[in-house]
Amino acid sequence: MNLYGSLLWQFDLLIIPMVIICAIAALTIRDLLSATVVFGAYSFLMCLLWTEMLAVDVAFTEAAVGAGVSTILMVATALHIKRKSKD
Numbered sequence: 001m002n003l004y005g006s007l008l009w010q011f012d013l014l015i016i017p018m019v020i021i022c023a024i025a026a027l028t029i030r031d032l033l034s035a036t037v038v039f040g041a042y043s044f045l046m047c048l049l050w051t052e053m054l055a056v057d058v059a060f061t062e063a064a065v066g067a068g069v070s071t072i073l074m075v076a077t078a079l080h081i082k083r084k085s086k087d
Contacts, residue, residue, distance in 0.1 A: 008052060011052060022045060032074075036078055040067050040071035043063075043066030043070070044063070047062040
């Protein structure tokens with residue numbers, strides 16, 4: 001096993017818990033803007049995992065669509081919504 005292969009499990013050990021935390025946080029946060037930012041972080045972390053698995057085309061699409069365009073559209077939508085919460 002080369003040096004690259006021996007470091008992959010350490011990278012996984014760092015990234016996968018962060019992906020799980022971002023996924024749970026994006027589902028439970030009530031503020032739309034905060035949930036959108038967490039979703040963007042989730043997409044970026046997934047892009048890193050796809051790159052590690054050598055699926056560069058999927059990683060590029062995730063970065064462009066998931067972390068890029070979708071996040072920008074959701075932030076713009078969250079900023080235009082004028083709704084009072086019942087909290």
